[in-house]
Amino acid sequence: xxxxxxxxxxxxxxxxxxxxxxxxxxxxxxxxxxxxxxxxxxxxxxxxxxxxxxxxxxxxxxxxxxxxxxxxxxxxxxxxxxxxxxxxxxxxxxxxxxxxxxxxxxxxxxxx
Numbered sequence: 817x818x819x820x821x822x823x824x825x826x827x828x829x830x831x832x833x834x835x836x837x838x839x840x841x842x843x844x845x846x847x848x849x850x851x852x853x854x855x856x857x858x859x860x861x862x863x864x865x866x867x868x869x870x871x872x873x874x875x876x877x878x879x880x881x882x883x884x885x886x887x888x889x890x891x892x893x894x895x896x897x898x899x900x901x902x903x904x905x906x907x908x909x910x911x912x913x914x915x916x917x918x919x920x921x922x923x924x925x926x927x928x
Contacts, residue, residue, distance in 0.1 A: 818842045820912045825922030828902055832926070836897040838912030838919060846890035848914050849874065852897045854924075856908040864910070867895060879905070902926045 819841040828834055838850065849868050855861040865886040866875040873886055883902075888895040895912060907926050912919040 818845065818914070818917045820914060820917050820919035822910060822912050822919040822922040824897075825910060825924045827925040827927065829928050830903055830926055832902050833898070833900045834902065834924060836899070836910055836922060836924075838895045838897075840893040840895075840914065840917075843893055845893050845914055850888060850895045851913040852886065852895070853911045853913055854906075854908040855911070855921075856905070859908075861911065865897065899924070 820838055822836060822838050824834060824836040826834060847869055849866055851866045852864045853861050854864050863875065864877050864880060865873065865884065867886045867888050868874050871888050883900050885898050886896060904926050907924060909921040909923050911921045
């Protein structure tokens with residue numbers, strides 16, 4: 817069973833940056849799109865970005881356009897989320913998803 821492991825979360829001040837990583841346990845991940853979701857406190861999980869198997873950005877949530885970007889390195893079975901100009905409303909747990917598999921999430925806290 818494929819495992820997805822997120823890392824890179826943490827606490828940052830507004831305006832700061834973080835880079836999240838998601839490593840898959842199987843190389844077959846390269847054939848599938850991957851997604852980042854986030855769940856803010858008290859809110860439903862929402863899709864942030866969808867990255868196609870060849871690294872294209874098929875979807876980017878409106879509130880993060882111009883601030884976040886995604887990429888993947890299929891040789892490393894890894895997807896990234898570069899988050900710049902972070903805002904307090906970006907606070908939440910960020911989850912990696914591919915097919916039916918989910919990571920356990922990494923917490924991002926944006927606060928002064």
